[in-house]
Amino acid sequence: MVKINENYLKLKGNYLFAEIARRVEKFKNSKPEANIIKLGIGDVTRPLADATVGAMHKAVDEMAKAESFRGYGPEQGYDFLRDKIVEFEYKSKGLNISADEIFISDGSKCDTGNIQEIFGTDNRVAVTDPVYPVYIDTNVMAGRTGVNKDGRYENIIYLSCNAENNFVPELPSERADMIYFCYPNNPTGMTLSREQLKKWVDYAIEEKSVILYDAAYEAYIREDGIPHSIYEIEGARKVAIEFRSFSKNAAFTGTRCAYTVIPKDVMAYTIEGEAHPLNNLWNRRHSTKFNGVAYVIQRAAEAVFSDQGQKQINEIIDYYMTNAKIIRQGLENIGIKVFGGVNAPYIWLKTPNGLDSWEFFDKLLGEAHLVGTPGVGFGPSGQGYFRLTAFGNRENTEEAVERFRTKLNLE
Ligand SMILES: *Cc1c(COP(=O)(O)O)cnc(C)c1O
Numbered sequence: 001m002v003k004i005n006e007n008y009l010k011l012k013g014n015y016l017f018a019e020i021a022r023r024v025e026k027f028k029n030s031k032p033e034a035n036i037i038k039l040g041i042g043d044v045t046r047p048l049a050d051a052t053v054g055a056m057h058k059a060v061d062e063m064a065k066a067e068s069f070r071g072y073g074p075e076q077g078y079d080f081l082r083d084k085i086v087e088f089e090y091k092s093k094g095l096n097i098s099a100d101e102i103f104i105s106d107g108s109k110c111d112t113g114n115i116q117e118i119f120g121t122d123n124r125v126a127v128t129d130p131v132y133p134v135y136i137d138t139n140v141m142a143g144r145t146g147v148n149k150d151g152r153y154e155n156i157i158y159l160s161c162n163a164e165n166n167f168v169p170e171l172p173s174e175r176a177d178m179i180y181f182c183y184p185n186n187p188t189g190m191t192l193s194r195e196q197l198k199k200w201v202d203y204a205i206e207e208k209s210v211i212l213y214d215a216a217y218e219a220y221i222r223e224d225g226i227p228h229s230i231y232e233i234e235g236a237r238k239v240a241i242e243f244r245s246f247s248k249n250a251a252f253t254g255t256r257c258a259y260t261v262i263p264k265d266v267m268a269y270t271i272e273g274e275a276h277p278l279n280n281l282w283n284r285r286h287s288t289k290f291n292g293v294a295y296v297i298q299r300a301a302e303a304v305f306s307d308q309g310q311k312q313i314n315e316i317i318d319y320y321m322t323n324a325k326i327i328r329q330g331l332e333n334i335g336i337k338v339f340g341g342v343n344a345p346y347i348w349l350k351t352p353n354g355l356d357s358w359e360f361f362d363k364l365l366g367e368a369h370l371v372g373t374p375g376v377g378f379g380p381s382g383q384g385y386f387r388l389t390a391f392g393n394r395e396n397t398e399e400a401v402e403r404f405r406t407k408l409n410l411e
Pocket of ligand 1: 106107108109110132182186214216245246247248252253257258
């Protein structure tokens with residue numbers, strides 16, 4: 001009798017987006033004429049920049065000729081891309097990262113999900129609450145948790161982030177080995193200052209823990225004093241793995257390219273206390289289970305770092321961030337408490353009148369024909385919050401804010 005991995009049975013169904021779709025469908029049936037605007041999209045909507053498309057076309061033509069055809073490439077990525085990343089994202093900013101510490105992949109979802117494989121199953125995992133579900137679910141699958149009780153898995157350390165602590169996670173009272181962070185944060189749109197992040201880096205050094213730092217929204221940072229990379233923090237080279245993606249900065253959500261940075265100084269230990277560099281383990285894992293990102297796609301990613309590429313992607317990010325500002329200001333003007341949206345494309349609002357997340361969802365849909373994402377769907381500490389995104393088009397964003405003002409009854 002073949003056995004299943006029973007850890008999969010502990011997983012809670014991903015009801016959030018299915019439940020949203022169900023409620024929207026039901027509403028549409030009752031009011032077919034309503035023009036629904038979705039501010040719940042977690043995907044970019046502006047197309048690829050010309051610079052990246054041009055590079056892709058050129059690479060396709062190379063693949064069509066015997067002289068320039070490429071078969072399997074290096075699993076870790078082509079040097080042309082790894083070198084560009086090092087130069088552009090790290091060296092030029094005074095950060096000491098080398099090309100053999102960069103692993104090109106087909107996405108940060110895969111990387112943040114797969115990274116736990118190189119860690120022992122008896123490590124304690126800490127995540128912020130609310131959270132991007134990938135970090136938790138992949139550890140459930142691997143058997144690092146108990147069952148789910150009242151929205152939380154046993155044996156995971158949940159770091160509550162809410163208005164009371166200004167969304168800054170406090171150091172845990174129990175030992176945390178693997179600490180997952182995402183800054184700028186999805187879903188809250190909030191960030192950590194250098195000082196706040198330093199506290200965690202110091203903790204990880206002291207406890208011999210590792211911080212798994214998802215910086216997918218780094219390009220959206222607008223304020224000074226907010227770290228773009230965890231390696232800006234002294235000592236982070238010893239304890240941090242950083243995940244970067246071309247998805248949100250360069251519209252690669254459907255094109256697929258990302259990278260993981262593992263400095264050779266980051267160690268994990270055997271039971272006897274013998275230190276092993278995680279760079280070696282991940283290299284082994286990556287070259288055994290992954291066969292590289294398409295050449296054409298890596299050329300497109302390389303073009304992100306050209307002058308033209310940078311100019312074009314920054315225009316797109318500015319477009320989204322102007323949407324974010326329109327939403328933020330519009331909601332503040334009608335007295336709704338909002339967070340995020342300054343260094344991230346997400347706006348996290350406190351639901352008015354003490355409504356819970358789903359009650360507010362129904363009210364917003366019913367009165368203003370707007371769809372967002374209930375905060376509680378990202379974890380228990382998201383209860384009473386609601387996520388809006390800046391990825392829509394300008395016209396819809398403005399119309400949505402207008403409906404908040406004129407249609408939503410906040411008496
Ligand atoms: C969108 C997103 C990513 C990027 O994932 P890809 O697989 O690279 O598209 C990573 N982390 C978070 C939190 C995200 O929201």
